[in-house]
Amino acid sequence: MAKSITARELRKYWINQDEVALLDVREEGPYSESHPLWALSVPVSEIETKLPPLVPRLSAPIVVYDDGEKYADRAAARILALGYRNVFILEGGLSAYSLVGEVYRDVNVPSKAFGELVESITHTPSWSAREVKNVLESESDVVVLDARRFTEYNTMSIPRGRSCPGGELLYRVFQAAPSPETTVIVNCAGRTRSIVGTQSLINSGIPNKVYALRNGTIGWTLEGLDLETKKTERVPAPSVDAARKAQLHAEKWASHAGVSVIDDVQLIRFAEESEDRSLYLLDVRDPDEFAAGHPAGFSNAPGGQLVQATDEWVGVRGARIVLYDADGVRARMTASWLLQLGWEVYIFGTVVPAGLKSPATPSWQPPQTGAITVDDLQKLKGAVVVDLARSPVYRKGHIPGAWFASGPELSRDLKTVTGDGPIVLTSPDGDVAAINREEARASTMREILYLSGGTAAWVTAGLPLETEEHRLSEPIDVYKRPYEGTSNARKDMQGYLDWEYGLVAQLANDGVSGFHVIRGV
CATH class of the missing domain: 3.40.250.10 (Rhodanese-like domain)
Structure with missing residues (x-):
């Protein structure tokens, strides 16, 4: 049976760095309008499919809430039926929480708020869209690295941009810009991945000048500049020499940041403790590399996206995370950011021992009838x-x-x-x-x-589909992101930027983030 918990009791978990998962069991639309910092969007109707990878440990504390829709009791019953043993319902739901803690708009908020904090502390250099346009038109020794997922880059990009997802930036930068005189511009759709990507390269100590495109493709569009579409150019994998340079820079920065490297003995111990301490094993390489072969027990979480949207892979705040790569670059750089985001994170880069213990996992079986x-x-x-x-x-x-x-x-x-x-x-x-x-x-x-x-x-079966809509329900299940696609209203894009600018103040007032920005060497 589910227990109850107050908002103040819940916040103590975060302040004390204890494990807890907080689930907003409404649709994503209402979730995106208002939720606590560390809440995950897990609609009650998708619990059985969405929750297990987010919360792999059956004894992890789970708190569910709604905003008066009466979903929470249903959600708790379904979570208990999966085998979870430590389930709470938040007393008073979202309304009660808002009386003692900050509530936030949008999605992937912890990472976005952290990006704003990084810029405010490190003063990450950036150029406006007009400045970038002028440089691209007047200088040839410039590379533009688009730090988003390839599919986002392919939808729309700025001129001369090449796809280089955020976790790949240091790994591939010496291939993209072999000369230390080349200026590097990093862009995304909005702000976070531009800021974090640019600061990653600066932190690593590469000799090039590096700038973020301020406000990303949103800023470019608001300036009335044209975007390109359907581009497919990627920065290739690095040569041996370029990879070695990247590794040296990654090692120096990770050592400065305090990133911990573990061996197979420690990994075995973490696995053995995973019944009592949530453990996430994540391979941060490119999806194509992961698909070609990866260590048993590790899931793919490309490094840049993992930093940008940690809550899409890791649902238990306070859990352990172990990152893997095969190059000594991507895991180190990703771990350095997760560490600053307040996660207990380690990197592992050798052969995973056979028979690594796995905890009992949530289980769901389809109905026998129907x-x-x-x-x-x-x-x-x-x-x-x-x-x-x-x-x-x-x-x-x-x-x-x-x-x-x-x-x-x-x-x-x-x-x-x-x-x-x-x-x-x-x-x-x-x-x-x-x-x-x-x-x-x-x-x-x-x-x-x-x-x-x-x-x-x-x-x-070869049967046709149709696109004519027939609705029983209003489509509030998905939040329309104003930084994705090419048909966003100007007011929505500007409103999104204005919202991001205010996140640092919200973090300061909230007091439960656990963020700590590490300054450069």
Whole structure:
């Protein structure tokens, strides 16, 4: 049975650096409007699929809250059913928390707030969009490194930009700019990855002049400058000589920052203690390298994204993190930032010992009944398909006639479905549909089924999708990020920048971040 906890008691976990995971079990839209600093977005309808990798230890303390929607009790019951043993409900929910602690807008807030703190303390050098444009037009010995994920770079980029995700910057910079006279400009879509990427190169002591593009592609757009699209140019992997230079710089900075390197004996000990202390094993290399081969037990978390969005991989504040690479550069630089973000982090770069112990993990099994195949669905008479995909995925294509529904409000909104035939739940791979079948059955007398394999199975069968929308629920499940894509309103982009500028003051008033910015050598 879930216990209760007050907001003040919760905050003591962070202040004392004890382990705890805080889950906002609403949809991402409301979450992005207001939440505590260390809250994770885990909608109640996606707990079984989303929570286990974020919180791998069954005895880790987990706190859930909503803002009066009555999701918290349902969420706690589902978390307990997975095998978690230490579950709390936040008394008074978000409203009560807001009386004693700061609440924040947007997503990935800890990393973004930290980036603003870094700039305010280190005075990371930056150029405005106009200054960068003038330099690019007047000088040839300049390289532009886009520190975002390749897919973001491919969507839109500034002129002469090349993809070099943040965790790869030092590893590849000597390949991109072999001359110490070359000026290096680092950009992202907004501010954080530009600031952290630029400061990474400065901290490492490379001889080049390095500048951030102030306010990223948002700043570029607000200045009325044109972005390029569909670019595919990447900075290649470094030569032996370039990699060695990067390694020397990484080692010097990591030593100054106090990054700890562990051997296989210490890794074995951490694994043996993982029933009592949450442990995350993360390979910070490029996804293609990870896919080509990686140590058993390690998950891929590309270094730049891990710093930018730590909460997408690590859900338990106060946990241990061990990072792996094969080059001695990317893990060191990533670890140096996680250390400043207040994490207990180590790097490991040798062969992972065989038989490394794994803790008991949360488990979920699909329902034994209620599954139907694509063939079954086509033969059903009077069936209504209800799609639990995220709304952007639904808009791109769904089973013809399928209705979009919000997972947390599925029970409420199923009551508006007309007819008396069976209701068939689907989702991209069928898992979210399966895990919500029982809750749906409790809300209606109609037969509730789910599509095995989900919409992907429909596509595999060679059947068409449609894009015309049919809604049972309002699409509040996804926050529209004003720094992604090319169709953002000017006021939203400027509002986002204004919000970021105020984060340092919020951190100071809140007092639970545990951040500490390390100054250069």
